[in-house]
Amino acid sequence: MSKVFVLDTNKQPLNPIHPGRARMLLSQGKAAVFRRYPFTLILKEEVLNPEIRPLRVKIDPGAKTSGLALVNDNTGEVVWVAELQHRGFQIRDTLTSRRQLRRSRRHRKTRYRQPRFLNRTRSKGWLPPSLNSRVANILTWVKRLSSLCQITAISQELVRFDTQQMQDAEISGVGYQQGTLAGYEMREFLLELWDRTCAYCGAKDTKLEIEHINPRSKGGSNRVSNISLACVPCNQKKGSQDIKDFLKGKPDLLKRILGQAKKPLADTAAVNATRWNLYENLKQTGLPVEVGTGGRTKYNRTIRGLDKTHYWDAAGVGASTPEQLITTGVKPLLIAAKGHGTRQQCRTDKWGFPVRYCSRTKFHKGFQTGDIVKATVTSGKKIGTYVGRVATRATGSFNISTKDGLVQGISHKYCKHILKKDGYSYGQ
Structure with a gap:
């Protein structure tokens, strides 16, 4: 597993240690648990003149999930890795729902509301809440890791997508030349869009070819909405047939492929909008920030024999990646952003009218919604041990979200x- 963070008696970070060493310190009473996620110990005895080894935090930002890794540049050891799941699209959907409810209420013939003078201005570098949450999540964990270990540098994958080139590979003009996705990065986008599987048979871990949904011989274009991935047998079997003829007996598969091909580029837009904002915020930490391309990340990961995951992508970001990465026994910490609740004073029905009151009391029986708890039930119909995030009630009867479901x-x-x-929330 990943190494364990250690703090001295003054809460200053020391070198991360092996889990076996951490268990020995706990059993001998020389340390106590300071934090469960990420697992951190605090020593009970002072350490004089410790020799601290510097680490580099590496970031692979994404629209839905970002990868984080701590790497020792001198030894090539990967100390800690994690996947950070964002809630940007959830925030977007929540704000859209609220906007629709408010708009519908204002258009009803219930009462006249004087229009407001819209004189609000947005500050420089403003981002919508759904995008700003992605940047804030990464910054939170960079600062948190900086308080748990000695970080001296940052590496960020500065992703750039050309949405014009993705939509039309033949676009041209004096002011626009060639997009960055015409070629290698275009294929990388297709691999992510189709989950590295054949669109027709779902085959994985096989050679995939670019396949035109509407064949070029019948007027099909090179737009990304007309391109899918297919294994060699499926591609040869389809040939120059129209997809409706090729999948005549599989209407569900036909509908899924056409829908997937025309899927909006929301993920791409989110990464484009936040990449420079994240870079500027990382520079404000005072640490040197290295940037690398997606092509460099894949090259580093591939020649070192690492799997395609967000956290191994993070470990391969930038030119500073050591020639050999030591990844033995490293397991990722799965982190999911959940937010801090809501400020709503009531719940509404589908028309926007209030239906029930929301308690403004945060704590019930010493707990609040979002705490991670361990419940050991010794009697009744639910005997067992449950670990997960808790949802509290004033009655003292709680719900616990475990990895196996809601209890x-x-x-x-x-x-x-x-x-x-x-x-x-956290998981392994």
């Missing part, structure tokens, strides 16, 4: 804190 009606008397709410 309802657990008394607060059986619950014990593992981690206070910090806006994230």
Whole structure:
């Protein structure tokens, strides 16, 4: 597993240690658990003149999931890795729903509302909340890791997508020349769009070819909405047939492929909009920031024999990547952004009218929604041990979201804190 972070008695970071060493310190009473996620110990005895090894935090930003890695540039050891799941699209959908409800209420013939003078101005570098949350999540974890270990440098994959070139590979003009996705990065985008599988048979771990949904011989274009991935047998079998003829007996598959091909480029737009904002914010930490391309990341990951994951992509970001990465026993921490609740004073029905009141009391029986707890139930119909995020009620009957599903009606008397709410959930 990944190494364990260690703090001295003054909460200053020391070198991360092997889990076996951490267990020995705990059993001998020389350390105590400071934090569960990421697992951190605090020593009970002072360490004089410690020799601290510097680490580099590497970031592979994404629209839905970002990869994080801590790497020792001198030894090539990967100390810690994680996948950070964002909630930007959830925020976007929530804001859209609120906007629609407010608009519908204002257009009803209930009362006249005087229009407001829209004189609001946005500050420089403003981002919508759905995009700003992605940047804030990464910055939060960079600062958190900086307080747990000695970080001296940052590497960021500065992703750039050309949406014009993605939509029309034949676009040209004096002011526009060639887009960055015409070629290698275009194929990388298709691999992500089709999940590295054949669109027709779902085959994985095989050679994939670019396949035109509407054949070029019948007027098909090179737009990304007309391109899919197919294995060699499927590509040869389809040939120059129209996809409707080729999938005549599979209407569900036909519908899925056509829908996937015309899927909006929301992920691409989110990465484009946040990349420079994230870079400027990382520079404000005072640490040197290295940037690298997606092509460099894939090259580093491939020649080192690493799998295609967000956290191994992060480990391969930038030209500073050591010739050999030591990844033995490293397991990722899965982090999901959950937010800090809502400020709504009531819940609404589908027409926007209030239906029930929301309690403004955050804590119930010493717990609040979002805490990670361990409940050991010793009697009743739900005997067992449950670990997960808790949703509290004033009655003291809580719900716990575990990895196996939601468990309802657990008394607060059986619950014990593992981690206070910090806006994230964790898993292995």
